[in-house]
Amino acid sequence: MNFEFLFNNLPELTITGLAFGAIYALVALGYTMVYGVLQLINFAHSEVFMYGTFAMLWTVMALNGAEADGVKLIAILIAALFASMLMSAVIALILERVAYRPLIKRDAPRLIALISAIGASFVLAELMGLRDKVAEWLGLDDNFSEYVSGARINNSMAGVLEKPRFEVAGVSISSIDVIVIVAAVGMMILLDQFVRRSRLGKGIRATAQDPETASLMGVNPTRTIQVTFLIGGIMAGIAAFLYMLKIETTRFDVGFLLGVKAFTAAVLGGIGNLRGALLGGLVLGVAENWGSALFGTEWRDVIAFVLLVLILLVRPTGLLGESLGKARA
Amino acid sequence: MKNKLTGLPKPVKILLWVLLALFAYALPLLEPPIISTPGVDFGGVLFTVSIYCLVALGLNIVVGYAGLLDLGYVGFYAIGAYTVAILTSFHANWPLLLAIPVGVVAAMVSGVLLGAPTLRVRGDYLAIVTLGFGEIIRLVAVNTEWLGDTRGIKNIAKPPSLGGEEGWFQLPHLFWGDGTVLLDTEDKTKFLFFGVLDQIPYYWMGLTAVIIVLLADILIKNSRVGRAWEATREDEDAAELMGVPTFKFKLLAFATGAFVGGLAGGLYASRQGFINPQSFLLLFSILYLAAVVVGGQGNRWGVLVGATLVAYLPQRFREFDDFRVLVFGLALVVLATVRPQGLLPPRRTVRAKKLEHELEELEEGTGEEENAHA
Numbered sequence: 001m002n003f004e005f006l007f008n009n010l011p012e013l014t015i016t017g018l019a020f021g022a023i024y025a026l027v028a029l030g031y032t033m034v035y036g037v038l039q040l041i042n043f044a045h046s047e048v049f050m051y052g053t054f055a056m057l058w059t060v061m062a063l064n065g066a067e068a069d070g071v072k073l074i075a076i077l078i079a080a081l082f083a084s085m086l087m088s089a090v091i092a093l094i095l096e097r098v099a100y101r102p103l104i105k106r107d108a109p110r111l112i113a114l115i116s117a118i119g120a121s122f123v124l125a126e127l128m129g130l131r132d133k134v135a136e137w138l139g140l141d142d143n144f145s146e147y148v149s150g151a152r153i154n155n156s157m158a159g160v161l162e163k164p165r166f167e168v169a170g171v172s173i174s175s176i177d178v179i180v181i182v183a184a185v186g187m188m189i190l191l192d193q194f195v196r197r198s199r200l201g202k203g204i205r206a207t208a209q210d211p212e213t214a215s216l217m218g219v220n221p222t223r224t225i226q227v228t229f230l231i232g233g234i235m236a237g238i239a240a241f242l243y244m245l246k247i248e249t250t251r252f253d254v255g256f257l258l259g260v261k262a263f264t265a266a267v268l269g270g271i272g273n274l275r276g277a278l279l280g281g282l283v284l285g286v287a288e289n290w291g292s293a294l295f296g297t298e299w300r301d302v303i304a305f306v307l308l309v310l311i312l313l314v315r316p317t318g319l320l321g322e323s324l325g326k327a328r329a
Numbered sequence: 330m331k332n333k334l335t336g337l338p339k340p341v342k343i344l345l346w347v348l349l350a351l352f353a354y355a356l357p358l359l360e361p362p363i364i365s366t367p368g369v370d371f372g373g374v375l376f377t378v379s380i381y382c383l384v385a386l387g388l389n390i391v392v393g394y395a396g397l398l399d400l401g402y403v404g405f406y407a408i409g410a411y412t413v414a415i416l417t418s419f420h421a422n423w424p425l426l427l428a429i430p431v432g433v434v435a436a437m438v439s440g441v442l443l444g445a446p447t448l449r450v451r452g453d454y455l456a457i458v459t460l461g462f463g464e465i466i467r468l469v470a471v472n473t474e475w476l477g478d479t480r481g482i483k484n485i486a487k488p489p490s491l492g493g494e495e496g497w498f499q500l501p502h503l504f505w506g507d508g509t510v511l512l513d514t515e516d517k518t519k520f521l522f523f524g525v526l527d528q529i530p531y532y533w534m535g536l537t538a539v540i541i542v543l544l545a546d547i548l549i550k551n552s553r554v555g556r557a558w559e560a561t562r563e564d565e566d567a568a569e570l571m572g573v574p575t576f577k578f579k580l581l582a583f584a585t586g587a588f589v590g591g592l593a594g595g596l597y598a599s600r601q602g603f604i605n606p607q608s609f610l611l612l613f614s615i616l617y618l619a620a621v622v623v624g625g626q627g628n629r630w631g632v633l634v635g636a637t638l639v640a641y642l643p644q645r646f647r648e649f650d651d652f653r654v655l656v657f658g659l660a661l662v663v664l665a666t667v668r669p670q671g672l673l674p675p676r677r678t679v680r681a682k683k684l685e686h687e688l689e690e691l692e693e694g695t696g697e698e699e700n701a702h703a
Contacts, residue, residue: 041456041457098662099662099665099666102666103665103666103669106666106669108665108669109669109670111392111398111622111626112622112665112669113665114398114456115618115619115622115623115661115664115665116661116662116665116666118615118618118619118658118661119619119657119658119659119660119661119662119664119665120658120662121658122654122655122657122658122661123655123658123659123662126652126654126655126658127655130652130655256611260460260464263457264457264461267454267457298471298472299468299472301464301468302464302465302468302469302472304461305461305462305464305465305468306461306465308457308458308461309446309447309458309461309462312447312450312454312458313446313447313449316449316450316454
C-alpha cells in the first residue's frame with residue numbers, strides 16, 4: 001500500500017476523482033429517476049450514454065474539430081454537446097417506448113422488465129458494434145469510413161482539445177477537470193430545482209410516491225414516465241460529452257462498466273434521491289481515485305464494488321435514502 | 330395429452346422417464362440430422378448444454394424458488410472452476426475426484442459468506458450487490474498472480490478414464506446419408522475414455538450430474554424446505570409471521586444454488602483443461618439468468634428448456650455468428666413483451682394469477698355483466 005503517494009498527491013487525486021464522480025453522478029441520475037418512477041433498474045441506460053459518446057465523436061469528426069481552434073472550436077464543441085444530448089434523449093425515448101411501455105401496460109412482473117432491459121441493452125450495444133459489418137454490406141466504407149469502421153476497437157478523438165493545467169497554491173489542476181465538475185454540478189442543481197419547483201417535476205415526484213393517487217390528481221403517468229426518460233437521456237448525453245472531453249476514447253461496450261459504476265453511485269446515495277445521486281457519484285469517484293493510488297490502478301474497479309457492498313451493509317438504504325424510505329412507508 | 334400422461338400407472342411413467350434418459354444419453358451417438366450441429370463438434374455442444382442446464386437448475390433454486398435476484402451467479406461458477414484448477418494443476422496435484430467436492434464446498438461457503446451479510450437487503454439492491462460480487466471475483470482473478478492473473482490456468486486434470494486408453498468398449502456412431510442410416514464403424518466413441526478429441530464422455534458426465542441434481546431438486550422442492558422457499562418468495566413478511574425463519578431459508582437457498590454452480594464450474598474446468606478470467610464475464614451471469622427466466626422461473630422443466638435454448642441456439646446457427654448477441658437481445662425483448670411469464674410458467678403462478686383475476690372481477694362488480702344489462 002502506497003500511503004506516501006496518496007498523501008503527497010491528495011489534492012490532485014481528489015480533483016480528478018471529483019471529475020470522474022461528476023460524470024458518474026450525471027449518468028446515475030438516469031437510473032435514479034427511472035427507479036423512482038417505475039421501481040426498476042433501467043439496465044440499458046448505459047447504452048444511452050454510449051450512444052451519446054459516439055454522437056459527440058462523430059460531430060467533432062464531421063466538423064473537422066481536430067483542425068479548429070478558438071471560437072470555431074467552441075462552436076464545434078457546443079454543437080457536439082447538443083448532438084450527444086439529442087442522441088441520448090432519442091435513444092432513451094425509443095427504449096421507453098419499445099422495451100418498457102408494453103410491459104408496464106401488461107403489469108408484468110418486475111424481473112421480466114429487467115430481462116427486457118438487458119435484452120434492449122444487448123441490442124443497442126451490438127447495433128453499434130456491428131456497424132462496420134453493416135457498412136460492408138451497404139458499401140458505405142468509402143464515404144463514411146470514419147463513422148462506420150472499427151466499432152469494436154477504441155474510437156479516439158485525442159488531440160482535439162488542448163488541456164491546459166494551472167496551479168492554485170502549488171496544486172496542479174487540469175482545466176478539463178474543473179469544467180467537468182462545474183458543468184455537472186451546475187446541471188444537477190438546475191435539475192434539482194426543476195424537479196422541486198416546476199409542474200412537471202411535481203408530477204414526477206407525485207408519480208414516484210404513489211402512481212395511482214397521482215393519476216387521480218390529473219398527472220398523466222405515461223407522459224410523466226416519458227419525461228423521466230427524456231431527462232435521464234439528456235443528462236446521460238451531457239455526461240457522454242464530458243466523458244469524451246476527459247477520456248477522449250469510446251467503443252461500443254464503453255457503457256457497461258460506466259453504467260455499473262453509475263448505478264453503484266445511485267445506490268450509494270440512496271436510489272430514487274436526486275441529491276443522493278450527486279453525493280454518491282462524487283463519493284464513488286473520489287474513493288476510487290484514492291483507492292487506486294493506494295492499492296494500484298488495477299484494483300480500481302474492485303474498490304467501487306467493495307465500497308458498494310460495505311455501504312449497503314451499514315446503510316441498506318444508501319447515504320441519503322431515508323427520505324424516500326419514509327415517503328414509501 | 331397432459332391428463333393422459335399424468336393418469337398413467339406409476340411403473341409406466343418410470344419406464345417412460347428411463348427411456349427419455351436413455352435417449353438423452355444416446356443423442357450424441359445418434360447424430361440426428363436437423364438437431365446435430367454442422368461444423369461444430371456435436372458432443373461438445375451437448376456438453377455445453379448440460380452445463381447450462383446444471384447452472385440453470387442451481388440458479389432456479391435461488392431466483393425461481395426463493396425469489397432472490399442474483400446477478401453474480403457466475404462468481405460461484407468461477408470459484409468452483411478455480412478451486413478445481415488450482416488443486417489439480419496450478420498449486421497441487423490432487424486427483425479430480427477429490428478436487429471437485431472441495432470446489433463445490435468452496436462455492437457453497439462463499440455463498441454463505443456472501444449471503445449472510447447481504448440477504449438483509451431486498452430486491453434490486455440484492456441484484457446489484459450480487460452483481461458486484463461476481464465482478465469482484467473476476468477482477469480478483471484478473472489481478473492476482475497466485476490465481477494466474479489474466480493468463481489463467483492450464484493443464485487442469487481430466488476425469489480418470491475407466492478401462493485404460495481404449496475404454497471399456499467402443500460405441501459406433503450413426504451416419505445419416507441421403508435417406509439411409511448407416512452404422513459408421515470408423516467413428517467410434519471409447520466408453521468412458523476422457524481424452525481431448527472426443528467430447529461425448531464429458532457430455533455423459535454432465536448429463537449424469539444434471540439427472541442427479543434434478544432428482545435432488547424434486548425431493549427438496551417437495552419438502553418443507555421447498556415450501557418455505559416459495560412462501561418466502563410470495564410474501565416474505567407473511568412467511569415470517571407464520572413462523573418461517575426466512576433468513577435461514579434464504580441463506581440455505583443461496584448455499585444450495587452456489588453448490589450446484591460450483592459443481593458446474595468444476596466440471597467445466599475439467600473438460601476445458603484451461604480457464605482464464607474471460608470465461609467468467611458478467612455476461613454469463615446474465616445469460617444464465619436469461620435461461621432461467623426464458624423457460625419460466627420456478628418450473629424446473631421450463632428452466633431446462635430455457636437453458637437448452639440459450640446454450641444450443643448460438644452453436645447451431647453459427648452462420649449468424651456476428652449477430653447472435655443481437656438476435657439474442659431481440660429475442661429477450663420480444664419474449665418479455667409477448668410472454669412475460671416465460672415459456673413454461675410454474676403451475677402455481679398460473680393458478681395464482683387466475684385466482685387474482687377472478688377476485689379482481691368479483692371486487693369490481695364484474696363490469697361485463699353490467700354492460701350486458703345496460
